[in-house]
Amino acid sequence: MKTRMLTKYANNPIMSPAQMPQEVLYTFNPGAIKFKDEYIMMMDVTTLDDIHRIWIARSHDGYKFTPDPEPVNWPVPDPDHPETCTYDPRITQISENEFIILYASDLSQNDVRIGILRTSDFARFERVCTGSELGNRNGVLFPEKRDNLYVRFDRPFGNELNPSYMWVSYSPDLVFWGKSKPLVYEGKPFRDGYKMGAGAVPIKTDKGWLEIYHTVSQTCNGFIYRLKACLLDLEDPSCVIGYTRDYILWPEHDYEMKGRVANVVFTCNAIVEEDGMVKIYYGAADTNIGLAEGRLDEIISACV
Secondary structure (H helix, E strand, O other), X not given: OOOOOOEEOOOOOOEOHHHOOOOOOEEEEEEEEEEOOEEEEEEEEEOOOOOXXXXXXXXXXXXXXXXXXXXXXXXXXXXOEOOOEEEEEEEEEEEOOEEEEEEEEEOOOOOOEEEEEEEOOOOOEEEEEEXXXXXXXXXXXXXXOEOOEEEEEEEEOOOOOOXXXXXXXXXXXXXXXXXXXXXXXXXXXXXXXOEEEEOOOOEEEOOEEEEEEEEEEEEOOEEEEEEEEEEEOOOOOOEEEEEOXXXXXXXXXXXXXXXXXXXXXXXXXXXXXXXXXXXXXXEEOOOEEEEEEEEHHXXXXXXX
């Protein structure tokens, strides 16, 4: 029998609406990063007005988190795109004191675009731009440039209920994006599931870029969201070298199967510890947040 690639923390969920300092509806899908002596989760939190806002929780050990008293003081929206909901942030460290956050900037279900912010301290945030056309989300910025261009994953779609897959796009300045193309595996578009999209910020390894992504299965009663991993060519990140044939994380417990959106595990992060352990903080049923841990070398091996 195959062993699990990721082990779920015994005390999951590590964050739930009941732990928040104010009454809220849901806590889910955090971006996460280690910053100085803290683990930081930038969580999706749905407040009582049914609006998704970004809220930070902090931890010294990576297991016990304390939410800030208030949600993030979000920058004023782009006047051409007055976002009503903000969610699914991915945090990329560009330099010692610069972090870029890509997130879903939403007006309505199909009017979502990729928003881009910058911070140096996770207290003050500066808007860079709204960096895509309508119908695009799951923006994830690579931590390195290629040919002096920023690189990101995104997922363009016409209607989010229809099949949609992972693309790579490039930019000289984080504002203008182009040269977009879909991921390719063995000469064909890489399509794993009914829908798929980037999750964590890519991890650079000597075998290639490791990406933890979500893949969606369609059933007679709705969608199931699960996680897989793939390796991408270091020189051409649109080229998939290999991927995990088996799921590495899936919904199985009540806190993952019952909630705002049933049967969902969804990640926006993967933190590599010094000993090679990977921490993945994941949204569970769009209601709670869980933690799963695994070995980086084992996930890479499973891809090849």
